Amino acid sequence: MSSSSAPNALHPTVLAVTRRIVERSAPTRSAYLAQLELAANRKPGADRMGCANVAHAFAAMPDADKTRVTGLDKLKIVEEKGANIGIVNAYNDLLSAHAPLQHYPDLIKVEARKHGATAQVAGGVPAMCDGVTQGTPGMELSLFSRDAIAMATAVSLSHDVFDCALMLGVCDKIVPGLLIGALHFGHLPTVFVPAGPMTSGLSNNEKGKIREKAAQGLVGRPELLAAESAAYHGQGTCTFYGTANSNQMLLEAMGLHVPGTAFINPGQDVRQELTREAVRTVLGITKAKRFAPIGRVVDERCIVNAMVALLATGGSTNHLIHWVAVARSAGIVIDWNDFSALSDVVPLLTRVYPNGSADVNQFQAAGGPGYVIRELLDAGFLHPDVLTVRSGGLREFTAIPSAQANGALQWTDAGASKDESVVRPASAPFSASGGLKLLKGNLGRSVIKVSAVPDDRHIIEAPCRVFDSQEALHKAFSANELNHDVICVVRWQGPQANGMPELHKLTPPLAVLQGKGFRVALVTDGRMSGASGKVPAAIHVSPEAAAGGPLAKVLDGDVIRLDANAETLQVLVDAAVWDTRPLATMPADLRAANGIGMGRELFANFRRNALTAEEGACTWF
Numbered sequence: 001m002s003s004s005s006a007p008n009a010l011h012p013t014v015l016a017v018t019r020r021i022v023e024r025s026a027p028t029r030s031a032y033l034a035q036l037e038l039a040a041n042r043k044p045g046a047d048r049m050g051c052a053n054v055a056h057a058f059a060a061m062p063d064a065d066k067t068r069v070t071g072l073d074k075l076k077i078v079e080e081k082g083a084n085i086g087i088v089n090a091y092n093d094l095l096s097a098h099a100p101l102q103h104y105p106d107l108i109k110v111e112a113r114k115h116g117a118t119a120q121v122a123g124g125v126p127a128m129c130d131g132v133t134q135g136t137p138g139m140e141l142s143l144f145s146r147d148a149i150a151m152a153t154a155v156s157l158s159h160d161v162f163d164c165a166l167m168l169g170v171c172d173k174i175v176p177g178l179l180i181g182a183l184h185f186g187h188l189p190t191v192f193v194p195a196g197p198m199t200s201g202l203s204n205n206e207k208g209k210i211r212e213k214a215a216q217g218l219v220g221r222p223e224l225l226a227a228e229s230a231a232y233h234g235q236g237t238c239t240f241y242g243t244a245n246s247n248q249m250l251l252e253a254m255g256l257h258v259p260g261t262a263f264i265n266p267g268q269d270v271r272q273e274l275t276r277e278a279v280r281t282v283l284g285i286t287k288a289k290r291f292a293p294i295g296r297v298v299d300e301r302c303i304v305n306a307m308v309a310l311l312a313t314g315g316s317t318n319h320l321i322h323w324v325a326v327a328r329s330a331g332i333v334i335d336w337n338d339f340s341a342l343s344d345v346v347p348l349l350t351r352v353y354p355n356g357s358a359d360v361n362q363f364q365a366a367g368g369p370g371y372v373i374r375e376l377l378d379a380g381f382l383h384p385d386v387l388t389v390r391s392g393g394l395r396e397f398t399a400i401p402s403a404q405a406n407g408a409l410q411w412t413d414a415g416a417s418k419d420e421s422v423v424r425p426a427s428a429p430f431s432a433s434g435g436l437k438l439l440k441g442n443l444g445r446s447v448i449k450v451s452a453v454p455d456d457r458h459i460i461e462a463p464c465r466v467f468d469s470q471e472a473l474h475k476a477f478s479a480n481e482l483n484h485d486v487i488c489v490v491r492w493q494g495p496q497a498n499g500m501p502e503l504h505k506l507t508p509p510l511a512v513l514q515g516k517g518f519r520v521a522l523v524t525d526g527r528m529s530g531a532s533g534k535v536p537a538a539i540h541v542s543p544e545a546a547a548g549g550p551l552a553k554v555l556d557g558d559v560i561r562l563d564a565n566a567e568t569l570q571v572l573v574d575a576a577v578w579d580t581r582p583l584a585t586m587p588a589d590l591r592a593a594n595g596i597g598m599g600r601e602l603f604a605n606f607r608r609n610a611l612t613a614e615e616g617a618c619t620w621f
């Protein structure tokens with residue numbers, strides 16, 4: 001259906017899920033909005049603070065900025081003061097996606113002044129690269145680094161001298177952390193600012209093949225390092241459709257970006273102009289103009305739109321945790337039943353690695369987020385009547401930005417798919433349902449991303465091998481103990497056990513076994529990377545083993561059936577035997593090793609207080 005035809009009415013399931021979320025969230029959402037109104041109805045930044053507070057806040061500012069923001073020119077009150085923008089920056093040199101952000105604040109300050117406003121870096125937030133920490137102890141800090149980022153965002157904005165905010169960040173836990181933090185200052189108009197993906201290097205498929213050869217000892221470290229470095233070769237986000245790029249897609253669908261900014265590569269003039277446009281956009285929604293505070297933009301319909309966008313693109317399984325936490329931060333309560341109900345009706349419109357062989361640069365070239373949002377809007381899967389950071393509403397997010405000859409931005413409708421092997425219309429999707437499934441059964445509730453799993457691997461029934469760590473599985477694989485049909489259970493990987501690391505390093509050995517024709521699957525209370533895919537994996541099993549969940553009762557040899565079509569995960573043990581089986585306890589050496597070293601001690605309270613994965617693994621409620 002092209003953008004010229006009238007959009008369909010909202011899909012009944014989207015409407016029903018939204019209605020039940022609104023009803024379930026009423027008490028918490030109304031309390032949230034009451035708090036927002038109180039904060040929004042105060043005087044502007046500099047006027048509401050004491051003189052000493054103001055002097056401290058702006059002491060380091062150039063005089064001209066100081067006049068703009070305080071309205072004071074020496075002792076004379078000047079006319080209308082400008083807005084003061086708070087910048088929260090996740091820049092560091094470790095994340096290729098964040099390295100370009102180093103100089104964004106200077107660009108933002110210059111643009112703000114052109115509009116009589118000012119901008120200050122309110123604070124920096126930490127950012128972990130999951131690619132660097134994958135398979136190492138550092139990964140046990142990854143999930144909770146999200147909440148540390150939210151806290152750092154709050155520390156930054158708590159200076160309370162801002163009229164709006166810009167959030168500079170892209171990757172996995174960083175956007176969720178920034179969003180959680182920003183929503184606790186829901187009275188501030190806020191726009192997210194990315195830097196875009198790196199250009200395409202060695203393809204993700206090629207990289208995966210060389211990893212599997214290395215797992216079998218067929219290539220050495222020099223060849224593997226050369227391949228990895230050819231894949232990850234420059235500034236910008238990695239080009240697979242993992243958690244970071246899923247963040248970008250969701251921010252577009254939530255209307256929290258400059259339209260179409262997600263996947264424009266760094267280092268181009270248009271990228272700089274898009275950053276300047278973010279300044280113009282956030283100033284355009286401050287109190288003086290079209291007031292759109294983030295706490296009002298992110299309402300139940302906006303959250304449902306994000307869920308739909310995730311499902312339509314086979315996005316990262318991590319968002320089944322993060323977006324629950326993001327929604328809670330706006331007083332909105334969602335759960336995996338909501339995702340599951342939407343997944344049953346939302347069509348899969350994209351095939352981007354690991355859900356296909358294309359990368360995000362090819363996704364952008366084929367139509368990108370603008371194409372997907374237009375298709376979902378016209379087919380009635382997205383709420384059209386939502387507040388966004390742009391005056392044209394969500395329809396503005398169905399276009400692709402480019403630079404005119406004079407450098408000014410222009411947007412053109414995404415048009416038809418430029419490559420139907422990458423993006424397809426809602427009238428002819430890759431699959432009639434979304435890429436994520438909720439599994440239930442006597443092992444607890446878990447999720448699986450089926451969009452990246454070959455059709456003949458959606459049902460796996462096999463005896464299991466139980467591992468208390470990912471290292472133990474690697475050891476068994478290297479000792480050739482897994483050359484048969486097997487379901488690998490890796491437990492003690494939940495939020496309370498060890499911070500719920502991603503177990504993505506298990507993909508190559510399990511993919512080798514699958515490639516040999518064995519029927520294999522992974523079952524874990526841990527997470528996988530958004531870049532994980534082709535091996536069937538039931539993940540986020542809740543309740544986790546360390547909280548007395550059923551994985552603590554599984555024994556080597558138990559037959560397990562993972563059935564993504566029936567949406568079940570079952571251990572096939574006689575109920576009478578199963579019910580009387582004792583719970584194993586986390587091995588003492590593991591508990592002793594867990595949480596010690598590499599700063600993990602500092603996250604003990606996060607582990608202790610973490611809610612379940614299905615509750616967003618929130619640590620602040």
Ligand SMILES: O=C(O)[C@H](O)[C@@H](O)[C@H](O)[C@H](O)COP(=O)(O)O
Nearest residue numbers: 130131134242243244529530531
């Ligand atoms: O959720 C994600 O998308 C991952 O955490 C991703 O950010 C991480 O970097 C992967 O580890 C990358 O994949 P490789 O480890 O295969 O390079």
Ligand code: SF4
Nearest residue numbers: 129130131171238244
């Ligand atoms: S996408 Fe993952 S690996 Fe790439 S920069 Fe971001 S966190 Fe690091």
